[in-house]
Amino acid sequence: MRLLCRLRAAAAAATTLLAVTAQAEPFGPEVQRWDGCEGAAVYFIEARELPMVDVRVILDAGSARDGGTPGLAGLTARTLDQGAGDMDAGELARRLEDVGARLSTSAGRHQAEVHLRSLSESAALDASTELLEQVLGAPSFDDAAVERERRRMQQALRAERQSASSIALRSLYAAMYGDHPYATPPSGTEAGLYSLDAARVAAFHAEHYVAANASVAIVGDLDREEAEALAARLLDAMEAGEPAPSLPAPPSEPKETEVRIDFPSSQTALMMGLPVIARGEEDLEYPLRVANHVLGGGGLVSRLYQSMREERGLSYASSSSLNIMPLRGPWLIRSTVEAGRGEEALEVLRGEVERLARDGLDSEEIDAAVRHLTGAFPLSVANNSALAGQLSVLAANRLPADHLARYIPRMEAVDEQAIRRALDERLDLARMVTVLVGPDVEDADVEMDPP
Amino acid sequence: MAPLRLLTTLLLFALASAAAADRVHHHELDNGLTVLVQEDHRGGVVASMLWYHVGSGHEHRPITGISHAVEHMMFKGTEVRETGEFARLIAREGGQTNAFTARDFTGYFQLLAADRLELAMELEAERMHRLVFDSEEFQREMQVIHEERRQRVDDPPEARAFERFTATAHMASPYRHPIIGWQKDLDRLRLEELEAWYQRWYVPGNATLVVVGSVEPERVFELAERHFGAVPAGEVEPPPEGREIATAPGERRIEVRFEDARVPLLFLGYNVPSLATAAEPGDAYALLLAAELLDGGRSARLPEELVRGQGLATSASAGYSPVARLDTLFSLVARPSEGHDLDELESALREQVGRLRDDPVEDSELERAITRLLAAEVYAQDAPMGRAQRLGRLASTGIGWEEAQRFEERVRAVTPEDIQRVARTYLEPERLTVGRLLPGEEE
Numbered sequence: 067m068r069l070l071c072r073l074r075a076a077a078a079a080a081t082t083l084l085a086v087t088a089q090a091e092p093f094g095p096e097v098q099r100w101d102g103c104e105g106a107a108v109y110f111i112e113a114r115e116l117p118m119v120d121v122r123v124i125l126d127a128g129s130a131r132d133g134g135t136p137g138l139a140g141l142t143a144r145t146l147d148q149g150a151g152d153m154d155a156g157e158l159a160r161r162l163e164d165v166g167a168r169l170s171t172s173a174g175r176h177q178a179e180v181h182l183r184s185l186s187e188s189a190a191l192d193a194s195t196e197l198l199e200q201v202l203g204a205p206s207f208d209d210a211a212v213e214r215e216r217r218r219m220q221q222a223l224r225a226e227r228q229s230a231s232s233i234a235l236r237s238l239y240a241a242m243y244g245d246h247p248y249a250t251p252p253s254g255t256e257a258g259l260y261s262l263d264a265a266r267v268a269a270f271h272a273e274h275y276v277a278a279n280a281s282v283a284i285v286g287d288l289d290r291e292e293a294e295a296l297a298a299r300l301l302d303a304m305e306a307g308e309p310a311p312s313l314p315a316p317p318s319e320p321k322e323t324e325v326r327i328d329f330p331s332s333q334t335a336l337m338m339g340l341p342v343i344a345r346g347e348e349d350l351e352y353p354l355r356v357a358n359h360v361l362g363g364g365g366l367v368s369r370l371y372q373s374m375r376e377e378r379g380l381s382y383a384s385s386s387s388l389n390i391m392p393l394r395g396p397w398l399i400r401s402t403v404e405a406g407r408g409e410e411a412l413e414v415l416r417g418e419v420e421r422l423a424r425d426g427l428d429s430e431e432i433d434a435a436v437r438h439l440t441g442a443f444p445l446s447v448a449n450n451s452a453l454a455g456q457l458s459v460l461a462a463n464r465l466p467a468d469h470l471a472r473y474i475p476r477m478e479a480v481d482e483q484a485i486r487r488a489l490d491e492r493l494d495l496a497r498m499v500t501v502l503v504g505p506d507v508e509d510a511d512v513e514m515d516p517p
Numbered sequence: 518m519a520p521l522r523l524l525t526t527l528l529l530f531a532l533a534s535a536a537a538a539d540r541v542h543h544h545e546l547d548n549g550l551t552v553l554v555q556e557d558h559r560g561g562v563v564a565s566m567l568w569y570h571v572g573s574g575h576e577h578r579p580i581t582g583i584s585h586a587v588e589h590m591m592f593k594g595t596e597v598r599e600t601g602e603f604a605r606l607i608a609r610e611g612g613q614t615n616a617f618t619a620r621d622f623t624g625y626f627q628l629l630a631a632d633r634l635e636l637a638m639e640l641e642a643e644r645m646h647r648l649v650f651d652s653e654e655f656q657r658e659m660q661v662i663h664e665e666r667r668q669r670v671d672d673p674p675e676a677r678a679f680e681r682f683t684a685t686a687h688m689a690s691p692y693r694h695p696i697i698g699w700q701k702d703l704d705r706l707r708l709e710e711l712e713a714w715y716q717r718w719y720v721p722g723n724a725t726l727v728v729v730g731s732v733e734p735e736r737v738f739e740l741a742e743r744h745f746g747a748v749p750a751g752e753v754e755p756p757p758e759g760r761e762i763a764t765a766p767g768e769r770r771i772e773v774r775f776e777d778a779r780v781p782l783l784f785l786g787y788n789v790p791s792l793a794t795a796a797e798p799g800d801a802y803a804l805l806l807a808a809e810l811l812d813g814g815r816s817a818r819l820p821e822e823l824v825r826g827q828g829l830a831t832s833a834s835a836g837y838s839p840v841a842r843l844d845t846l847f848s849l850v851a852r853p854s855e856g857h858d859l860d861e862l863e864s865a866l867r868e869q870v871g872r873l874r875d876d877p878v879e880d881s882e883l884e885r886a887i888t889r890l891l892a893a894e895v896y897a898q899d900a901p902m903g904r905a906q907r908l909g910r911l912a913s914t915g916i917g918w919e920e921a922q923r924f925e926e927r928v929r930a931v932t933p934e935d936i937q938r939v940a941r942t943y944l945e946p947e948r949l950t951v952g953r954l955l956p957g958e959e960e
Contacts, residue, residue, distance in 0.1 A: 115559050116898050147815075148825075155825055159815035163885050166892025185892060214824075217855060218831040224779040228674055330777055332667045366592065366604035366614070376601065379660030382668055402668050434609055441611015444630055448560030449899045 094474070095447045097457070098290060099467035104277035104306045107464050108297040109457045111285045113450050117186045119286030120454040121195075123202060123300055124462045126310040127178040127274035129254075130247035135261055137219060137254020142270045143173035144215045146180065149206035150197075158197065167194035169201065175252055176392050177462045178274070181454075186287035195296060199303035202275060212264040220259050230335035230503040231402060237325045238337045241499040242396055244321035247313055248341075276307020281464060283457035285450050316341050316394045320499045326507040334408035334504025336401045338415060341394040342492040345463040352476045353488035354388055354397070359435045360427055361418065362386030362399060367434075369422075373414055374401060380411050392463055397493070405505045412502065423493045426486045440474045539898070541908065541918060542734035544741070548750040549722025552741045553908050553918055554734040557901050563631040563730030564901040566624055567641050568909040570725070571718035573696040574620040574843055575756055579705060582698015583714050585618040586662060586706060590715075591625065592616075593654045596647040600654060603640050610636060620692055621842045622913035628902065631731040635740050641726075642744035645719055650712045659706065666697050674778035674954060682952030685771045686786040689762040690843050720751030725912040729901040756915070761788055761844045765947035776957030783859050784952035785849040785866055789943040791841035792916050801839040802927045803935040804847055804943065807873050809886040810936070811835035811849070816885065818869060819851075829857045829865050842914040847944060859953050873940035877933040890928055 095111050102108045132138045147169055148155040162169055167184040180202065184194040226232040236251050243249035282297045320340070343354055355363075362370035362385045374384040384401035399419065403411040427435070446452055447470065460469055542554040572584050594600040607614045612629030614637075627637035670676045680695050687693035698706075726745070728737050766788065792801040812819045812835040819833040833851035849870075853862045897903050908918045 113559075116895065118895060118899070156816055156821045159821075160885065163814045163816050163889050166888050166895070168892075168896075183896060185895060211825075214828060221780055221831045221852065221855070228777060228779050230672065332671045333664070364608060367601070367608045372601075375661055376657070379657035380664070382661050382665035402664070404664060404667065434605075438608045438611050441609075441630060442613070443611070444560060445562050445611070445613065445628055448562040449901070451899055 094443075094471035095453055095456075097460070097467045097470060098293075099460075100294070102277070102282060102297050102301045104301065105309070106277050106301050107281040107461060108294070109281070109283045109461050109467070110290065110293040110297075111453050111457060112289060112293075113285055113453065114287050116450060117287050118450065119184050119186045119191055119284065119288055120450055121182045121184070121198065121296065121300070122283040122454055122458045122461070123180045123198075124281050124283065124458055125178045125180075125274055126176070126279050127270070128174045128176040129250040129252040130176055130313055131270075131274060131310060132247070132250045132254075132258065134258075135266065136250045136258030138258065138262060138266060138270050139173040139178060139274075140252050140254055141212065141216055141219060141259070141262055142267045142274075143171045143178045143180075144219070145207055145212050145267055146171045146205050146271070146275075147201050148211040148215065149208060150200040151204045151206075153200070154206070155211060158201070162194060162197055165190040165193045167197070169198065173252055175248055175250070179458060191288070191296075195299055199299055202300060203303035203305070205271060207264050207268045207271065209264045212262075212267050216259055216262055219254055220256070223253055223256060223259065226253060230329050230331045230333065231400070233327060233329060234335040234337045234400075234501045234503040237327060237503070238339050238398070238499055238501045239396075241321050241323070241325055241501065242339055242341055244317050246316045248316060248391070248393065248395075272305070273307070274310060275304055277301040277304045278307045278309045280304065281461035283454060283461040285454040285457060313393055318497075320497055323497070323499055325499070325501045327501070327503045328505065328508050329503045330505055331503075332405055333402045334405050334411070334502060334506060336403065336408065336411055336415060337501045338399040338419065338498055339396040340494065340498045342397045343388060343390050344394045345390050345392050345465070348476060349484070350488045350492060351390060352480050353484040354492065355439065355477070356432060356435045356480050357422060357427060357485055357489060358386055358388040358397065359439060360431050361422055363388065364435065364438065369418055370399070370401070370415070373418055374403075374411065378414065380404075380407060380414065384415075408502055408504055408506050412500065416500075419493070419498065420495065423489055423495055426482065426489055429482055432480065432482060432485065436477055436480055440477050443473055443477075539922065541922065543918075544734075544738040546721060546742060546746055548746065548748055549720070549753060550741070550745050550748070551725045551912065552738060553725065553727045553912070554732065554737045555729040555904055555908070556732065556734065557729055557898075557904070558731045561631050561731045562629065562901070563634050563728060563732055564626060564628050564905045565634060565637045565641070566626040566727045566902075566905045566909050567645075568725045568727065568913045569623045569719055570621070570723045570756065570913040570915075571623055571714075572619050572621045573694050573698070574691050574759060575718070576691055576694055576698075577757075578694075578699070579702045580710055580714075581694040581702045582662070582696075583706060583710060584623050585697055586659070587711050587715050587719075588616050588618045588623050589658045589662060590650060590655065590711060591644055591648060593651060593658070594649050595643050596649060597643065598640075603644070606636060606640065612637070618696055620696060622909065624906075624909060626902070626905075634728070634732060634737070635744075638740050638744040642748060645721070645724070645745070646748045648715060650708055650715075652708055655708045655711070659703065662697070662703060666700065666703065670695060670697060674775045674956075675782055677775065678773050678778075678782065678952060678954035679784065681771055681773060682784045682786065682950065685769050685952065686788065686846055686950035687761070688766050688788075689759075691757070691759045692843055692845070717754065720753060721745060721748050722750060722753035725909060725918075727905040727909045727912075729905040756842060759843045760794060765945070768946050769950040770952075771950070772953040772955065774955040774957065778954055778956040781853055781859055781956055782954040783851050783853070783862050783866070784950075785863070785870075786846040786950045786952070787848075787870075787944050788844060788948040788950075789837065789847045791843065791845045791914070792839040792920065793842050793914050794844050798920075798927060799930065799935060800939050800942075803931050803939040804837050805839055806883070806886055806928070806931045807936050807940055807944070808835045808837040808847065809890060810873070810878055810882065811869060813886050814889050818872075819849075822869070823851065823862075823865055827865065828854055829862055830854060833866070840910045840914055840916060859955075863951060870940070870944045873936060873944060877937055880933070883931075883933060883936075887928055887931075891925060894925065
């Protein structure tokens with residue numbers, strides 16, 4: 067097979083970073099996985115070329131855990147590094163910077179993540195690890211810091227209301243997921259943020275930032291033994307705790323299928339989406355990845371790019387993305403077009419989705435897409451940042467160590483029937499939500515411009 | 518905690534290994550094309566970037582936006598290929614390709630498996646001299662550009678305000694024009710003008726090819742000869758003059774109120790030299806360190822004092838990019854916290870700048886800033902595209918790619934006195950423009 071030959075050649079040319087794994091056939095970086103304490107999974111890739119280490123601690127502590135107070139997970143993540151142990155935010159920052167380290171925190175819809183990047187020299191790595199231990203296990207959450215971050219989030223939320231696309235995305239998730247926790251916006255809501263304080267944040271941390279609810283991804287200039295010691299230090303820094311309880315299954319029906327919001331912008335934001343795929347549903351995942359690439363994931367060669375931009379000059383950016391989450395995540399289609407051309411654009415977008423659902427893909431398109439996706443795989447594991455990103459997906463979903471190595475064979479196995487089956491099973495137009503935000507959206511009888 | 522002296526040793530160690538990997542191989546074709554190569558044998562991939570030394574900083578009314586429009590047209594057909602074939606061929610090989618336009622350059626890149634580099638070169642060389650300018654394609658593409666302008670500039674209130682601030686802060690420089698072009702100019706741009714712009718600036722002597730990845734330099738030079746060697750040399754024109762005409766133009770202010778804005782915003786910009794225009798390169802590095810002291814990390818002065826200490830701002834940043842062909846701006850951007858207004862915030866920012874002028878920075882603070890910058894150098898080695906960009910930017914601004922290799926030495930040479938001196942010379946009110954964005958009334 068030509069493709070594998072090429073990949074083998076690429077693997078041979080590469081250094082230890084891209085060793086072919088034991089099972090000869092698959093291609094990918096050598097991922098090591100072990101169980102840390104309290105059932106926390108640890109993933110590690112040894113990368114010796116640069117004197118640096120990336121450590122990511124992933125917690126099941128995203129906005130899906132906000133409960134009745136949207137913004138809680140986000141506020142906890144933001145305040146985590148605003149002081150720890152006997153250090154205030156400034157002192158913590160100074161100590162990190164003195165050893166050339168960087169620390170960042172974030173909370174998404176499902177996971178929260180704490181990311182340390184450090185020089186690998188042992189004194190520097192030891193010092194930065196010690197600071198990360200304090201951040202994970204003994205954050206201060208003092209009233210003033212929590213209040214300051216809460217107000218910053220409130221302001222960011224006000225700024226979000228300036229953007230038609232932000233409003234559309236928020237509305238889309240609300241319509242797709244209804245009462246399900248995935249509907250909760252990671253940036254919070256006004257009411258949610260209003261009710262938060264240091265006690266709530268500290269309680270959220272105590273419950274969710276625990277070893278049993280964590281996994282760790284490490285990439286860089288250290289060996290297995292050092293990586294094990296590093297992971298153990300971080301897990302030890304947290305309370306043992308319990309894993310977060312399972313979330314309910316996402317609803318099978320959307321709350322509503324069309325949302326139109328009047329908004330004074332020069333462009334109308336259009337979004338469509340429906341929950342289609344959960345992590346682990348690999349029989350469907352790879353066919354849907356191929357379908358998404360052809361529809362709107364493939365940049366300049368996608369159908370949406372062709373029909374919206376090349377053929378009609380309707381839009382600068384039209385794309386689709388497959389958001390694979392631990393529970394069923396959405397297929398999203400998005401575009402922005404000149405106000406007044408919203409209906410025309412919607413017709414084109416809907417037409418493309420209908421065509422995909424009805425006709426699937428032809429074999430030529432499948433070949434080109436599979437060739438691209440397998441050929442592009444090395445790009446997604448070519449440097450430490452990319453590897454750390456991949457490992458954090460593995461860690462968040464506790465995937466097997468050979469997950470990356472199976473990517474290419476799984477992608478190559480995708481055929482017309484698999485795509486047909488995946489589309490039939492998941493691309494249900496009747497359940498697809500459409501959102502329009504712009505100045506023209508209330509008037510459905512808008513006159514269409516000639517293309 | 519480790520004392521700083523120890524740290525500097527650690528960094529020296531890390532930097533030494535980073536510097537060893539940082540060697541640049543250089544070759545020039547007979548037609549004037551410069552080729553730069555850096556090896557990074559991890560991962561078997563390569564980043565190939567072609568930089569044309571032309572951007573909005575070369576433009577004037579009524580043809581602003583023309584460099585960006587040409588960039589869009591570069592994805593259309595050539596004498597030998599139809600529209601879309603370029604992207605299809607690269608995609609088929611698992612590659613990514615795109616382009617960008619800035620003030621000083623227009624860049625095209627491919628990211629792909631290292632053994633596919635030749636395809637990128639073949640296609641890129643073709644469109645360097647055989648692009649077809651088709652009238653219908655142009656009409657449609659201008660619609661796309663209008664959408665891009667709406668999306669990037671017209672809808673976000675901050676971007677709209679920033680466009681006006683920039684036009685005010687640059688008095689005599691083409692940097693006052695938005696990269697995407699003024700609306701009125703976009704409305705009248707003609708295909709013939711684009712073609713002439715392409716003929717004039719897209720010549721090998723006005724371009725730099727930068728390749729970073731799992732490649733042998735000699736092999737890259739061979740491929741470059743094979744594909745770009747066929748491009749006619751053409752005539753290389755010097756870039757247009759555009760330096761600011763007054764050293765102290767006087768303080769300027771601009772205030773805009775947008776009904777759709779929800780949050781106020783403050784811009785401060787000082788007219789300062791770039792690495793290309795500074796009398797001494799050291800001045801540019803001292804300005805870089807000044808920005809670093811204000812906002813180089815979480816412990817820097819703006820986050821420490823304005824955001825956390827006084828609580829005046831929800832965000833406050835400072836920026837200075839020395840890599841520019843013309844005089845540029847040292848800028849500060851901040852958002853007031855609730856209960857504080859733009860007057861208070863402006864005073865606080867000006868006070869911070871005043872401190873740079875009046876008080877020498879303490880050694881430990883300067884050393885921390887240098888450590889941050891040099892650690893960032895180590896981390897930057899991880900990103901082939903980032904490395905290629907650094908060389909491309911230096912080459913296309915006339916500063917020269919060699920400057921990349923002097924970075925550590927230049928940064929280490931900056932003293933507290935240097936920072937005070939450049940702050941006194943350049944960060945003074947007569948060089949300042951203040952911009953204010955005020956929100957509409959809440960419904």
